[in-house]
Amino acid sequence: MKKLAVILFLGILVTSCGGGAGAGSDTKSTQDPYDATKKTDNGNPTYDPKRGEGKFTKVEVGATLDAAKATNGEKIYGVKCSSCHKTTDEKLVGPGWKGVTSRHSAEWIMNFVTNTDAMITKDPKAQAQLEICLVRMPNQNLTDDDARALYEFMRKNDGIK
Amino acid sequence: MKKIKISIAGVALVSMVLLVQSCKPKNAGSAVNTDAASKAYVAPGKYDEFYNFVSGGFSGQLSVYGLPSGRLLKVVPVFSVDPEKGYGYSEETKPMLTTSNGSVPWDDLHHLDMSQTNGEIDGRWIFANANNTPRVARVDLTTFRTAEIIELPNSAGNHSSPFITENTEYVVAGTRFSVPPDNANGDVPINSYKKNFKGSISFISVDKGSGKMDIAFQLRCPGVDFDLSHAGKGKSHGWFFFSCYNTEQANTLLEVNASQRDKDFIMAVNWQKAEEYLKAGKGKKETVRYAHNIYDEKTHTATSEIRTQVTVLDIKELKDICYFIPCPKSPHGCDVDPTGEFIVGSGKLAALIPVFSFDKIQKAIAAKDFIGDYDGVPVIKYESALYGEVKKPGLGPLHTEFDGRGNAITTMFVSSEIVRWNIKDLKIIDRQPTFYSPGHLCIPGGDTKKPNGKYVIVYNKITKDRYLPTGPELAQSAQLFDITGDKMQLILDFPTIGEPHYAQAVEASVIKNNSVKFFKIEENANAYVSKGEGTAKVIRTGNKIDVYMTAIRSHLTPDNIEGVRVGDEVYFHVTNLEQDWDVPHGFAIKGALNGELLIMPGETQTLKWVPQKAGMFPFYCTDFCSALHQEMQGYIRISTAGSNVPLLFSTGKNLPPADSTSTAK
Numbered sequence: 001m002k003k004l005a006v007i008l009f010l011g012i013l014v015t016s017c018g019g020g021a022g023a024g025s026d027t028k029s030t031q032d033p034y035d036a037t038k039k040t041d042n043g044n045p046t047y048d049p050k051r052g053e054g055k056f057t058k059v060e061v062g063a064t065l066d067a068a069k070a071t072n073g074e075k076i077y078g079v080k081c082s083s084c085h086k087t088t089d090e091k092l093v094g095p096g097w098k099g100v101t102s103r104h105s106a107e108w109i110m111n112f113v114t115n116t117d118a119m120i121t122k123d124p125k126a127q128a129q130l131e132i133c134l135v136r137m138p139n140q141n142l143t144d145d146d147a148r149a150l151y152e153f154m155r156k157n158d159g160i161k
Numbered sequence: 162m163k164k165i166k167i168s169i170a171g172v173a174l175v176s177m178v179l180l181v182q183s184c185k186p187k188n189a190g191s192a193v194n195t196d197a198a199s200k201a202y203v204a205p206g207k208y209d210e211f212y213n214f215v216s217g218g219f220s221g222q223l224s225v226y227g228l229p230s231g232r233l234l235k236v237v238p239v240f241s242v243d244p245e246k247g248y249g250y251s252e253e254t255k256p257m258l259t260t261s262n263g264s265v266p267w268d269d270l271h272h273l274d275m276s277q278t279n280g281e282i283d284g285r286w287i288f289a290n291a292n293n294t295p296r297v298a299r300v301d302l303t304t305f306r307t308a309e310i311i312e313l314p315n316s317a318g319n320h321s322s323p324f325i326t327e328n329t330e331y332v333v334a335g336t337r338f339s340v341p342p343d344n345a346n347g348d349v350p351i352n353s354y355k356k357n358f359k360g361s362i363s364f365i366s367v368d369k370g371s372g373k374m375d376i377a378f379q380l381r382c383p384g385v386d387f388d389l390s391h392a393g394k395g396k397s398h399g400w401f402f403f404s405c406y407n408t409e410q411a412n413t414l415l416e417v418n419a420s421q422r423d424k425d426f427i428m429a430v431n432w433q434k435a436e437e438y439l440k441a442g443k444g445k446k447e448t449v450r451y452a453h454n455i456y457d458e459k460t461h462t463a464t465s466e467i468r469t470q471v472t473v474l475d476i477k478e479l480k481d482i483c484y485f486i487p488c489p490k491s492p493h494g495c496d497v498d499p500t501g502e503f504i505v506g507s508g509k510l511a512a513l514i515p516v517f518s519f520d521k522i523q524k525a526i527a528a529k530d531f532i533g534d535y536d537g538v539p540v541i542k543y544e545s546a547l548y549g550e551v552k553k554p555g556l557g558p559l560h561t562e563f564d565g566r567g568n569a570i571t572t573m574f575v576s577s578e579i580v581r582w583n584i585k586d587l588k589i590i591d592r593q594p595t596f597y598s599p600g601h602l603c604i605p606g607g608d609t610k611k612p613n614g615k616y617v618i619v620y621n622k623i624t625k626d627r628y629l630p631t632g633p634e635l636a637q638s639a640q641l642f643d644i645t646g647d648k649m650q651l652i653l654d655f656p657t658i659g660e661p662h663y664a665q666a667v668e669a670s671v672i673k674n675n676s677v678k679f680f681k682i683e684e685n686a687n688a689y690v691s692k693g694e695g696t697a698k699v700i701r702t703g704n705k706i707d708v709y710m711t712a713i714r715s716h717l718t719p720d721n722i723e724g725v726r727v728g729d730e731v732y733f734h735v736t737n738l739e740q741d742w743d744v745p746h747g748f749a750i751k752g753a754l755n756g757e758l759l760i761m762p763g764e765t766q767t768l769k770w771v772p773q774k775a776g777m778f779p780f781y782c783t784d785f786c787s788a789l790h791q792e793m794q795g796y797i798r799i800s801t802a803g804s805n806v807p808l809l810f811s812t813g814k815n816l817p818p819a820d821s822t823s824t825a826k
Contacts, residue, residue, distance in 0.1 A: 078692075078693040078694075078695050078696075079682055079683070079692045079693040079738070080682070080693070080738065080740065082693055082694050082695055083693070083694040083711060083713040083716070083718065083738055084713065084714075092813070093713075093714070093715070093716065093789075134788045134789060135714050135715060135787045135788060135789055136714075136787065138713070138714055138739050138740070138741050138744060139740065139741040140739075140740040140741070141679070141681075141740040141741065
């Protein structure tokens with residue numbers, strides 16, 4: 001009898017806790033933006049770790065360097081990136097840029113620098129970097145053109161002529 | 162025995178019920194209904210429905226609350242320094258507090274009025290008055306920062322301010338203290354008030370695009386105390402109404418001497434007529450001195466200019482600008498209903514509330530229905546301007562706002578209550594106690610053409626037993642009432658910053674989407690900006706050291722500086738390179754006789770530091786920014802005067818550790 005009472009009491013406790021949690025959870029009804037099953041804005045059904053997540057699906061990259069773009073990208077690098085990234089392979093706050101264009105696709109890089117927060121939360125490679133650097137890369141509010149120019153500068157830095 | 166017990170209990174119960182019925186509620190327990198909590202509850206992570214901008218009174222600042230939760234969202238520094246935000250401490254913000262007297266670190270901010278278009282709140286700016294050293298400020302509601310401050314010459318005690326016209330054509334400022342004009346000799350006996358003292362009302366024009374203020378003209382008025390004001394609207398657009406007291410023109414013990422007359426005045430100002438006189442060249446240019454300070458969001462820098470001329474229109478000479486309307490017993494609040502037809506004067510010592518009719522005032526002026534003049538200004542017959550009186554509203558009526566459903570709500574300071582009455586039949590509908598001694602009150606849009614009659618917020622001067630004791634000084638408070646039903650229902654109270662006077666509230670949607678998230682680094686035009694770490698540097702010019710420093714999560718560049726000496730003046734120009742929302746960096750250095758910097762993303766701010774002695778001085782980021790925030794630090798080495806340590810600066814240059822035997826180079 002005593003045992004039953006204890007079980008009943010526990011049962012009540014558990015039920016009431018459950019109810020409490022349920023009541024609390026309805027405070028945020030918005031969909032989890034990082035839910036991997038959710039369709040992305042451009043209709044991709046699942047997360048593509050090669051492409052990353054963001055507005056860039058297919059970036060046209062020339063066989064040779066677009067020097068004007070690269071020069072523009074270098075300027076942007078000076079203002080918005082150089083505080084944390086070296087052009088060598090040395091890690092500063094974030095990883096050095098040497099070889100970055102062979103580690104990631106153009107789409108991944110341009111999505112990452114424009115949709116930073118979402119990708120850090122979701123992308124396996126970005127998360128691995130976060131564990132090393134422990135500083136979430138800031139969103140530096142680059143335009144699409146800025147992101148493309150930066151990618152060209154990265155290509156130049158990686159020896160594309 | 163049992164029976165007796167029951168009957169005793171019964172008597173006790175009945176008498177308790179009687180007690181409750183016969184007494185006014187003494188505490189929140191009896192004044193708050195059970196559903197109050199749900200009405201004021203805003204769940205974690207949810208936005209409030211309204212912004213509430215509340216004057217900070219003698220704190221000199223403006224606080225921003227969310228309604229209905231009463232959560233404090235921000236304190237905007239306006240007239241007082243704020244070391245937390247570097248306001249008044251950074252080189253860029255110091256000019257904001259410049260006046261013709263020099264830099265004034267404090268003021269008493271009483272009233273707020275939001276910019277309007279067609280008589281509705283447009284959410285662009287909010288204006289504030291400085292009561293002590295007369296000024297008007299404009300706060301930009303995209304940045305929630307003070308954008309401009311203009312000083313008022315010929316003025317003292319700028320109280321009936323900063324009320325605005327329905328298209329923000331003008332912000333007004335009226336003197337509480339009449340004084341001898343600035344260009345007259347003020348070194349006169351105090352009891353020459355009647356001869357030498359003048360009132361002054363300033364009409365400050367506001368540029369439609371930029372919001373920039375300029376004193377268009379001043380009205381030279383008889384020496385009385387101007388108290389509060391509101392613009393006409395709709396049919397009465399073109400007119401402004403000011404309450405005034407001390408028509409006795411007393412200069413001492415006003416408590417008694419300014420309460421002699423049965424009636425003081427509301428002054429009706431035909432400002433469109435004043436504009437005509439101004440155009441016709443009837444204004445007199447006077448030489449005065451006043452400061453005009455503007456904060457530029459591109460250079461992130463304020464500039465201050467001293468201006469030297471103001472145009473004055475004398476209302477005694479230019480007869481048809483101003484008219485006095487008798488108003489019982491030292492009127493305080495002067496409030497115009499949403500239609501513009503009714504002007505409510507609240508005589509703080511009167512046992513009634515007079516309601517004046519704009520149409521009747523116009524008729525009386527046309528028919529010259531005057532009972533004489535006061536110091537050369539016509540006085541309209543009371544009955545000819547009066548629409549009617551609200552009888553026995555309570556004690557000490559102060560301020561009135563409108564619910565947009567044909568009703569007015571008035572605060573009663575002495576009897577600690579708010580009273581709702583119908584504007585047409587002047588009958589009292591409801592009264593509710595407040596805790597205690599309410600001054601101003603606010604309904605969202607309650608002084609515009611379109612009030613949102615969901616809530617009234619009442620600002621109390623006294624809280625006494627309402628909160629946990631905090632020593633001799635207790636908080637002032639705001640009380641939120643739901644006014645959608647027949648009875649006004651108290652649902653929340655919360656303490657406020659400083660003493661809340663007037664307040665404004667508006668639907669959040671009018672403001673929230675325009676909020677600036679960061680400043681574009683590309684557009685930063687500060688003279689000392691560093692656009693990228695590569696441009697960080699230290700430059701010596703004589704004994705002036707300019708440190709061009711950058712901040713980004715989580716380091717400062719440069720973070721090692723040597724070659725600075727006692728006798729130097731060091732300016733840290735810190736640029737925040739972040740380009741994302743909610744990532745300010747702070748900057749502080751040990752021993753600085755100064756505040757900190759709080760630098761918004763993309764902004765540059767400068768801290769001046771004069772090292773007092775040789776030694777090692779650490780500096781760091783004060784605003785927690787990342788997991789490596791504690792690493793965001795650096796050192797500046799200060800050498801003795803005349804030392805020849807070379808100027809060096811770096812970040813991340815890992816020099817081999819200096820041998821302990823050779824500490825100096």
